[in-house]
């Protein structure tokens with residue numbers, strides 16, 4: 001096939017693609033470890049990291065091999081038939097993460113939807129909530145995906161107005177606000193509190209120490225489920241296998257996605273014990289592709305890479321080095337550095353000027369670093385977890401150099 005240039009790739013996408021993204025004008029054709037290459041052959045450090053999906057590094061050889069082997073053997077059955085691949089993944093994942101069962105889907109948004117179904121049915125059949133009345137408490141500035149249920153759970157008014165009617169049954173409270181949670185849990189129709197341990201898309205918002213632990217205790221007291229959306233924070237991203245482990249809690253339901261396949265294909269999951277998983281009986285839920293043999297084989301290898309390459313420990317250590325090195329830059333343009341493990345944000349003093357974000361991304365890219373704002377003035381730095389100390393320091397040096405000449 002004819003080699004495509006960056007300019008041509010952008011021209012085609014802009015002409016024939018849909019309008020639902022405003023991509024930065026960057027084109028890549030190859031990835032390996034923490035690097036990306038553009039079609040012209042220039043190499044970059046990738047600190048977008050597929051939004052925390054390519055934690056094992058781009059095209060990890062073990063994961064690529066797993067795809068190739070399984071793709072040549074068996075890819076899809078549907079779970080109305082047993083495969084040789086689902087069981088081994090289920091056993092490994094549940095033992096690793098400490099739950100009795102796993103339900104596999106494809107995208108993160110589907111894992112989110114699955115958990116809503118479990119929580120609602122549990123509310124009706126166990127908690128005794130009157131049918132049709134169950135509520136889910138969610139936090140403002142959350143991100144759980146792009147389906148209608150996720151748009152309904154979103155606090156973004158613009159999603160409600162143009163995609164309505166939204167689903168009823170969500171109570172919005174402030175993030176990191178225990179008093180608000182306690183108040184909302186007084187409603188006896190509450191089925192669950194669904195929360196991101198760190199708000200990723202919201203700008204890497206890290207709640208106060210103890211927030212998750214106390215929130216979990218409040219849920220237990222109010223007989224409501226605590227659902228952790230660990231789609232972005234899970235699987236070693238924040239320095240532990242699950243971010244909720246930082247506070248020693250074990251949510252009733254955990255949602256995973258993204259790094260579950262090392263960024264190679266959509267694989268998501270809900271982890272839960274029998275008492276909650278049994279809410280979904282035959283006919284209640286499913287997906288043609290959910291739990292397909294290819295996805296299971298790839299997910300198992302992806303989890304093994306995280307464990308065997310000690311990516312949680314690496315994430316913890318490299319995150320500390322990253323934050324300290326960014327603070328050491330002492331740039332007058334940096335207002336704050338925050339995060340856990342390798343899920344970090346650098347907040348810039350651009351006074352809410354979004355055009356500066358774009359300009360900074362372009363300047364950083366020119367110098368070999370790919371990174372993007374999660375929200376105005378807040379850049380998320382989430383590289384593959386296989387990053388070395390040298391690469392972390394190289395990225396921070398690029399940031400320092402770029403900021404010096406950035407007006």
Ligand SMILES: Cc1ncc(COP(=O)(O)O)c(C=O)c1O
Pocket residue numbers: 051106107108109110112143144145146196200201229230231232233257258
């Ligand atoms: C916390 C969280 N939940 C859910 C999702 C949705 O995942 P997907 O894009 O795979 O549907 C995301 C994606 O960014 C996420 O960060």
